[in-house]
Structures are given as structure tokens and as C-alpha cells.
Amino acid sequence: MTIWIPDLTEYAGPRYKALATAIALGIDAGELIAQQKLPPQRQLADALGVTLGTVTRGYAEAERRGLVSARVGSGTYVNEKGAKVRDEFLIPDPREGFIDLTVSLPVRLGQQALLAETLGELQHDPDTLAHMLEYHPDGGFEHHRQVIAKWISYGNFASPPDSITLCNGGQHAIQLALIAACRPGDTILAEGLAYPGLKSIARQLSLKVIPIPMDEQGILLDSIADLCRQYNPRLIYCTPTQHNPTNVQMTLQRRRQLISVANECQLLIIEDDVSASLVQNRPEPLASMAPERVFYISSCSKGLAGGLRVGFLVSPQAYRDRAASALRASCWMAPPLMVEIACRWIQQGAATQLLAKQREALQVRFALVSDIFRSLDFSARADSFFVWLVLPEHWRASAFVKAAEEKKVLITAAESFAVGNYPAPQAVRICISAAKDLASLEEGLRMIQQLALSEVDEKIETF
Ligand SMILES: Cc1ncc(COP(=O)(O)O)c(C=O)c1O
Structure with a gap:
């Protein structure tokens, strides 16, 4: 069977972007059709005379543009036309049954009780309330x-x-x-x-x-x-x-x-x-x-x-x-x-107390990460909402994120943070503060740890 090999010499700029553009134009021209599997990355790299990394980034860029989707353990496939382009910055609705570790937010510490107290005070302070209804x-x-x-x-x-x-x-x-x-x-x-x-x-x-x-x-x-x-x-x-x-x-x-x-x-x-x-x-x-x-x-x-x-x-x-x-x-x-x-x-003084409690809560979560991820390459701080996990060599970040999603844990690939043509490392951000409680955080972290260390041939994407 012949494989689809674009002519990248027609496109200026970084080769991986050229590949993503060639995929877009290939779809428009009907050379690539919905659900078609793109060529194995190594094979395409050899055919184009570029590195495997260039093809990996080209496919990831095409995925970011909503043109294709990588499927764990299977390959990269052309999307149906008009498939939704993912905007990394949008926060989707909560997904029932998922442990969502994508948003960097403070640990929930019952701040609503403090809000109720303050609203109660304000209720008895009509002058301030009137003032709050003015233009600044x-x-x-x-x-x-x-x-x-x-x-x-x-x-x-x-x-x-x-x-x-x-x-x-x-x-x-x-x-x-x-x-x-x-x-x-x-x-x-x-x-x-x-x-x-x-x-x-x-x-x-x-x-x-x-x-x-x-x-x-x-x-x-x-x-x-x-x-x-x-x-x-x-x-x-x-x-x-x-x-x-x-x-x-x-x-x-x-x-x-x-x-x-x-x-x-x-x-x-x-x-x-x-x-x-x-x-x-x-x-x-x-x-x-x-x-x-x-x-x-x-x-x-x-x-x-x-x-x-x-x-x-x-x-x-x-x-x-x-x-x-x-x-x-x-x-x-x-x-x-x-x-x-x-x-x-x-x-x-409530804000200072909240900060102190926030630090304590983060410290506990940090200890949990340090224990569960002890055999992995990660960067975390006792006062931070997130962990930066550098993946073992056999993982591509986008495939890892997808595999985690299949196991109902949501995290973010480095690619979402990459500016311009900056080469995103194969790493993911895991927001430990976002888990609703310690039990679900532990479950999510254990799943991520097992996935990171799981057998190579399950997910390598260079078929
Ligand atoms: C580095 C950085 N800057 C700005 C913001 C936005 O903060 P805010 O929620 O106050 O708009 C965030 C939110 O995650 C952030 O991480």
C-alpha cells in the first residue's frame, strides 16, 4: 500500500508546521479523508528526510489545529471535517466521574463560610452597601x-x-x-x-x-x-x-x-x-x-x-x-x-489565615506527590498548585494525556504551554490543588504513576 507523503518543499517556516499545513491542505484536497490513518511517524520521517521529532511535532500541531487525533496504541487519524478545535485555555464543564487535575486553583478550604460571614456583616452596613453601588x-x-x-x-x-x-x-x-x-x-x-x-x-x-x-x-x-x-x-x-x-x-x-x-x-x-x-x-x-x-x-x-x-x-x-x-x-x-x-x-486577618491554611493543605498534597512519584522525574514545590512531570522516554505527552483521560484522570500536556515554535518537552502539568479531596488526588496520582511506568509497547506511537 502506498503511504501519503506530502511535498514539504512547497512550504516555508519550521518543518513541523509545514507538515501540519500539508495535512490541512491534504484534507482540503481530498487526499486525506476522515478516519484515515496517517503514516507511521518513523516511516514518514524517513520518506521526508526529517527527524522523527519533526513528524511527532507536526502531528501534534495538526492535532492542536483540530485536524487529526492520536489514539493510544493505534496511531493518528484524520478527524471528521468541522471537528471541534480544542482551545487549551477554555475550562470545560466538569466531567462526571473524572478526576480533573487541569486547573490551577486554590484548595477548597470552606471559603464559603467566610463569605457568608462577610455578607452577614455587610447586611448590617447600609452605608457601605450604598457606596458599593456607586461607580468607581x-x-x-x-x-x-x-x-x-x-x-x-x-x-x-x-x-x-x-x-x-x-x-x-x-x-x-x-x-x-x-x-x-x-x-x-x-x-x-x-x-x-x-x-x-x-x-x-x-x-x-x-x-x-x-x-x-x-x-x-x-x-x-x-x-x-x-x-x-x-x-x-x-x-x-x-x-x-x-x-x-x-x-x-x-x-x-x-x-x-x-x-x-x-x-x-x-x-x-x-x-x-x-x-x-x-x-x-x-x-x-x-x-x-x-x-x-x-x-x-x-x-x-x-x-x-x-x-x-x-x-x-x-x-x-x-x-x-x-x-x-x-x-x-x-x-x-x-x-x-x-x-x-x-x-x-x-x-x-482572614486572608492571612486562609493563606496559612492553603500552604498547609498544599504541603500535605506535596508530601503525597513526593511519595507516589518518588521513582519519576518531577518538579514540585510545597507551596505550589501543580507538579511538572517529565515523562519517561517512551511517552509522548499528548498520548500520555489521552491515556490518562481514558482512565478518567485529566491533566495537561506541555504543548498547551509552548509559545510559538518553542519545542515542548514530553512533560505534563498536574494540578494537585484541583482534586476535590486527598482520596481522589491519591487515586489520580497512583494512576498517573502506573501509566508512566507501564510497558513501552502499549503506547509507543511510531508504528
Ligand atoms: C500565571 C498565571 N497568571 C494569571 C492567571 C489568571 O489569574 P486570575 O484567575 O486571577 O485571572 C493564572 C491562572 O491560573 C496564572 O496561572
Whole structure:
């Protein structure tokens, strides 16, 4: 039987993308039909004169575009036309009977009791309630911004209340910073593996994102000057304190070096620090080293509760008005009632207690991971929501995620975090905080561990 071999010389750009495009065009031209099995990867690699890795990435890219689906132990098949394209950033409805470890959220610690208490207090405070029904001035009520300014201050980092824009969570803060700093068509730099929400906003704002390689101390600085010459980027987006998805923490020295590179290259920085409140003894924020250059992002979502939708953007002086306009244009203001609830939790000490309980709960989950994954290659922290599991050599991340799904455990492949053409490692992110209780976390982790170590020939995808 003849196999389908595209002519990649017709397409420019990275070979794996060319292969995905050839698959798309092959489907359009009727050369590939629904349910047809694509050629075995090794065979196609030999026929095209490319590496096996290129074909693996090409198939994964085609899968990301919704063109094909990999089936565990069987191969990769052409989808029916119009099959849904998966958006890694969407959170699907909960799936009955599944252990969902895909979303990075705080452990559920009965925050609703605290909310009930605060709503009870507010019920007897008609003046505050009336105030909460007013329109905010730009960036939020002065009192709220004072409380938040104190709450996010850390070491030498103290942001004046008028530098803060109160908004609807960290995601919204990133959006406001990008709108304030960039114009459609601009280029930005980001860690090679980055929070998918950044990629999603950049797409919607027509910004091009170029990946910067990383090591275990954060962004590698050597390449930045070259990338600046080549792409003339506006800014760098990074998550120095608890990198999502790898758990890497940028060292103080690397932070200082990053600031000097940003100064030399005239780059702004977006410092995404949404999880920092959970991390004790963390290095100084970039924003305190160069407040005129750094947009600082923080949020109540990770330490307190995601549904509060309260986030904070600290902007450099020159960009404050633009951030305020972006807020007005997107939603006018963060709901004052939600900010009031967050501020009461902060002022009454409940937020600090919640953070302490959150750390304790994460510590217990971390101990469980360390025990169950002891023979695997993983990166975890006692104060992090997720584990980064580097898969044994015989596994491809997308196949592993599918195999886990078949066993009713949901996790995320590294590919979902890869920026541009950054080569995603064969690794997965497992959100240990998302499991509803310790028993289901243990069940999910044991299943993942067994799958990772299971026999090679069950799932190798290079038939
Ligand atoms: C690195 C990072 N930034 C921003 C966000 C968005 O935070 P929020 O829920 O406050 O919008 C998340 C959420 O997971 C995140 O992981």
C-alpha cells in the first residue's frame, strides 16, 4: 500500500508546521479523508528526510489545529471535517466521574463560610452597601487601593495606591497591561513555556509572541539582545516567582540581570506574580527593582478564591492613564462589592489565615506527590498548585494525556504551554490543588504513576 507523503518543499517556516499545513491542505484536497490513518511517524520521517521529532511535532500541531487525533496504541487519524478545535485555555464543564487535575486553583478550604460571614456583616452596613453601588473613580476606590497597596507590598516593594488599577483577576490585569503597552501587530517576548492565558490574550490583541528559552533559574538572558535586534519587541512577559507550568523560581541574581538587559534593550516587563502570596521568602519582585519599566500583576485568585475575580495591576507612572482607559473600555470597573469583600478579608486577618491554611493543605498534597512519584522525574514545590512531570522516554505527552483521560484522570500536556515554535518537552502539568479531596488526588496520582511506568509497547506511537 502506498503511504501519503506530502511535498514539504512547497512550504516555508519550521518543518513541523509545514507538515501540519500539508495535512490541512491534504484534507482540503481530498487526499486525506476522515478516519484515515496517517503514516507511521518513523516511516514518514524517513520518506521526508526529517527527524522523527519533526513528524511527532507536526502531528501534534495538526492535532492542536483540530485536524487529526492520536489514539493510544493505534496511531493518528484524520478527524471528521468541522471537528471541534480544542482551545487549551477554555475550562470545560466538569466531567462526571473524572478526576480533573487541569486547573490551577486554590484548595477548597470552606471559603464559603467566610463569605457568608462577610455578607452577614455587610447586611448590617447600609452605608457601605450604598457606596458599593456607586461607580468607581479610575482604578478603584481610594480606600480599597490603600488596603491592596499594603497587602501586595513585599520587602522593598511598595506600590503607591495611585499606581494600582483594581480589575477582574490576574487574567484581566495581563490584558490591561498589554493594551496599555502595545499596539496590534507588536511583538512581545515570553518564556518558552508560558501560562496559556497569555497566549490567548496575545492572539486576541494581534500580538506576536516569541519564546525565550529557560533553564532551572528562569529566562535565559543570552538570547534577548538577539531577539530584540530581530523582532524589536515591546516587552517581556514572565512569571518569575512560581513559573506556570514548571515551578521554576527565578533567582535574585537572574532578576537583577534581567532588569539590566531590559534597560539596555529598552524593554518593558510584565511580571505575573499571581501565585506569589503563597510563597514565603521569595526573591524581591522585579517591580521593586525597576518600577518605571515593570507592570506588576497580582490577584486574589490563588491565595483566597478564584471566583472573587479581584485582581491588581501596578503600572509604571507613564502608563497609568492608559491602563485606566483600558479598564474603562473593557468593563468600566471591577465590581466594588467583590473588592470590598477581599479588602475585609485582608483587613480582618482572614486572608492571612486562609493563606496559612492553603500552604498547609498544599504541603500535605506535596508530601503525597513526593511519595507516589518518588521513582519519576518531577518538579514540585510545597507551596505550589501543580507538579511538572517529565515523562519517561517512551511517552509522548499528548498520548500520555489521552491515556490518562481514558482512565478518567485529566491533566495537561506541555504543548498547551509552548509559545510559538518553542519545542515542548514530553512533560505534563498536574494540578494537585484541583482534586476535590486527598482520596481522589491519591487515586489520580497512583494512576498517573502506573501509566508512566507501564510497558513501552502499549503506547509507543511510531508504528
Ligand atoms: C500565571 C498565571 N497568571 C494569571 C492567571 C489568571 O489569574 P486570575 O484567575 O486571577 O485571572 C493564572 C491562572 O491560573 C496564572 O496561572
